[in-house]
Amino acid sequence: MKETVSVTAIYNLSTGQCIHLPNVKTSTNLVKSYLGFDPIHKQFKVLLNTATPGVSDEHQVLTLGTPNHSWRNVKCCCISYCYPHSNDGICINGGVYYVAAVNMDPFVNAIVCFDVKSEKLRIVYKAKEYMRLGLGANMRPWSDSTLVNYKGKLGAFVGGGPWVGGAVTGQTTSFELWVLV
Structure with missing residues (x-):
C-alpha cells in the first residue's frame, strides 16, 4: 500500500526563495533525494530514491521550474536494486553521483551516476573495475x-x-x- 510522504524543500540563499517539493507516493518512508543540474538545457532536477532495503527500490525525478510540478518514475535499466547510503551526492557536469548498495550478485557498494539530461542511471565503470581488481x-x-x-x-x-x-x-x-x- 502506497502512502504519501513529505519530501523536502529547496531554499535559494541568494534570493530568499523557497520551493516546497510536492509529496511523493511510496510504500516506504526511506527517502533519499539529490539535486542535479543539466547544463545543456539549464534545468535543475531532483532525483528521489525510495527503498525497502534489500527488497525493492523506486527512482523518481522532478524538473524544477516547469508547469507540471509532479514526480515521474525513472526506470533503472542496468541495476536491479540500488539503495543509496546517504544523501551525500555530488553533481558534476550534469551527473549526480552517489554511493549505493547495488545488487550485482551479491550486494556491493558502488558509485552510481544519474545523468540529469537523459534521466538514466548507471554504475560508474571505472569504480566497478577498481572493485573487481x-x-x-x-x-x-x-x-x-x-x-x-x-x-x-x-x-x-x-x-x-x-x-x-x-x-x-x-x-x-x-x-x-x-x-x-
Missing part, C-alpha cells in the same frame, strides 16, 4: 569514501589508518584521492 581491498569499497569534485572530475577521498575502514576521520593517518571519471 581489488584495489583498496583494505576498505569496504566506496561506502566510507567521500565523493568530491576534483578539477571537474569525480574523485573519492579514501582514508587509511587504524579503525577507519576507508572513512576520513580524526583517526585517519593518511588518505588517497582517487580520480574516477
Whole structure:
C-alpha cells in the first residue's frame, strides 16, 4: 500500500526563495533525494530514491521550474536494486553521483551516476573495475569514501589508518584521492 510522504524543500540563499517539493507516493518512508543540474538545457532536477532495503527500490525525478510540478518514475535499466547510503551526492557536469548498495550478485557498494539530461542511471565503470581488481581491498569499497569534485572530475577521498575502514576521520593517518571519471 502506497502512502504519501513529505519530501523536502529547496531554499535559494541568494534570493530568499523557497520551493516546497510536492509529496511523493511510496510504500516506504526511506527517502533519499539529490539535486542535479543539466547544463545543456539549464534545468535543475531532483532525483528521489525510495527503498525497502534489500527488497525493492523506486527512482523518481522532478524538473524544477516547469508547469507540471509532479514526480515521474525513472526506470533503472542496468541495476536491479540500488539503495543509496546517504544523501551525500555530488553533481558534476550534469551527473549526480552517489554511493549505493547495488545488487550485482551479491550486494556491493558502488558509485552510481544519474545523468540529469537523459534521466538514466548507471554504475560508474571505472569504480566497478577498481572493485573487481581489488584495489583498496583494505576498505569496504566506496561506502566510507567521500565523493568530491576534483578539477571537474569525480574523485573519492579514501582514508587509511587504524579503525577507519576507508572513512576520513580524526583517526585517519593518511588518505588517497582517487580520480574516477
